[in-house]
Amino acid sequence: MASTMSLTINNLPTSGAPSDQVYVCLLGNDPSAPDTSFGYLDFATGQAVFSDKTSWAMDSATMATTLDQITFPLAVPDINSGRIYFSVGAPFPAFPASGPTASKDNATLFDKIEFDSGSNPNINGTSVDFYGISYVISGTDVNDGAVQYGFDKSRSEIIGALTSIPASTPTTQESGNTGIFAQTVVEGAAAKAGPPILRVLAPKTMGLSDWGANEKEFVFWATACSHFLDAYVTQHCFRPNRAFSFYDKTYTPAGPNTTYYGTTDADGTLSLWTDAAHTQPYTPVPTLAPPCAPWPLPSMKPPPPHVPSNYHNVNGTQDEIDWGFLLLGNSVGTGAADHWGNDPLCMAIMVSICRGVMHLDDGTTSWVDASQYYQGAGVPTSDTDAPLPPVSTKNLPIFYYASVLHEKGLDGKAYVLSYDDVYGSNPSIFFAGHPDVTIDLHGLDTVMA
Structure with a gap:
């Protein structure tokens, strides 16, 4: 099938990271066997390379490259339930077809964009699992004409807002305890160069031990999240x-x-x-x-x-x-x-x-x-x-993770809840017949705590 997406990625001069430090890979399902076959876009040949999904593993040396090595626009072949992953400052670690973990044991600064380039071509930025970097996606939607969605604010500004959420008083409050949001911040290793804050997780993404440094802490905060509403x-x-x-x-x-x-x-x-x-x-x-x-x-x-x-x-x-x-x-x-x-x-x-x-x-x-x-x-x-x-x-209570990202998103839209499309708030671009899609990287900068 002919490519339905012509992709351009611009690393803006103000993004905060040089293009030779921004790693990219395009991954997704084989449209002819989406349940069993998974693969990557080979940037050298322009072809999708698929193999058995259960044994597939990310190899950054062959499946990814840096932005400065890609000639745009890029003709993206037919890929189902695809992901465009960005990693800043370091190559991608090995991970399975389900994708890299966002939990606190992953010290990579990364983020992802979702797309389909087959019979129903569409693309959307997603913060359903976490916020990592800022980008804006632009294209021509079949219904709305020229549209753009995403974050044109620096990650310093957005993470600053996500880490300044007012905490509940008392801190032991059971229902509606906004102290849960302070626990979702993923910090980089102090001994390594790079941003001290890597990403902020959606509460649903938190592993049990992510909620605290010891059993008493993680049991309380995990329970507080379970009873937040x-x-x-x-x-x-x-x-x-x-x-x-x-x-x-x-x-x-x-x-x-x-x-x-x-x-x-x-x-x-x-x-x-x-x-x-x-x-x-x-x-x-x-x-x-x-x-x-x-x-x-x-x-x-x-x-x-x-x-x-x-x-x-x-x-x-x-x-x-x-x-x-x-x-x-x-x-x-x-x-x-x-x-x-x-x-x-x-x-x-x-x-x-x-x-x-x-x-x-x-x-x-x-x-x-x-x-x-x-x-x-x-x-x-x-x-x-x-x-x-x-x-x-x-x-x-206010679900601040979603509130902040909607406030910072263009036109107040962000894909933060899986059902953020309910009641007409879908920040996806359905671009059938309009293959040109652009991603502008706005915020890759170092964030000081």
Whole structure:
């Protein structure tokens, strides 16, 4: 198949790193066998080289090169679920087809961009897992004309904002504890040259031991992340005797859109309806229990080393689910977590919880209004309340990782949640028929703590 993407990468003079120190590789699935075959773009031949996915391993010497060695524009062959990886200051370490780990044991400054260059060509920057470097992607979208998405701010500015998030008081606060965000910073080795801050992880990306230097620390902060949304869910979103309206995930600004309805009973159980009179249940998912579980008591601890028994678990009973991970990670689960990650109504409710607007009853207006997102206690609690400055509280918390990156993103858009495309906020460029795509590297600079 002829190339559907003509790629140009510009390392801007102000980026902070010379092109001979910026390593690049293009990886992805073989479109003829996406489940079993994986490979890389050979920059010398311009061809994709695929092999068995299970045994594939990154070899930076043959699969990557530095920016100064590439002639642009680059005709990208047909690659499915592709990734453009950038590594700054050092070649890529070996990693499997699933990609390099972003956890704190990886001392490489890197980032990635997602693309498909086959029958449905598209490209998007992603901070779903972490923020590492700043770049802007430009192209011609089939629907919107000339568009660009990404971050044109230096990484110093963005990481500075991500590391200046106000901490909750007291620091032992259980629900809504914004101290979790200070734990997500990945620092470089003090003994090595390079930036002291490599990246900031999305909370969902954190391994259990990433949450602290010892067991006491990582158990507390991992648990605080799991219960970050509990008070918001129980006191506002699933509060008793509530009635609200909203759209499902297929909403488009141009419409037409179908309105759905929700009511809660005395114990907070949410019922979903297809009519305003609340007589016709939404049969795929008639009811939802509040997505939260009790904070674990000392008597509930498993045997040593006392790690949270439900960490990253999305299967089982209500009390077995790691609801913070499921909601903030936009994950798919089973059992009590069924439907949240795959039903169009539940997905809209999930992302609206993360954005801090699910408690607003006029969901057909406020849930689809990006200016309402991530305001915490600054969001009006009724149609007549005046807005206040954004402030995070125990029961109206702000998911600052997403808030900061949306604030810094061009046009307020960023791909930070897996469902950031819900309600028309998709920062992807679908460029069928318009193959020219440009990536400008803005922020590779050293970041001082």
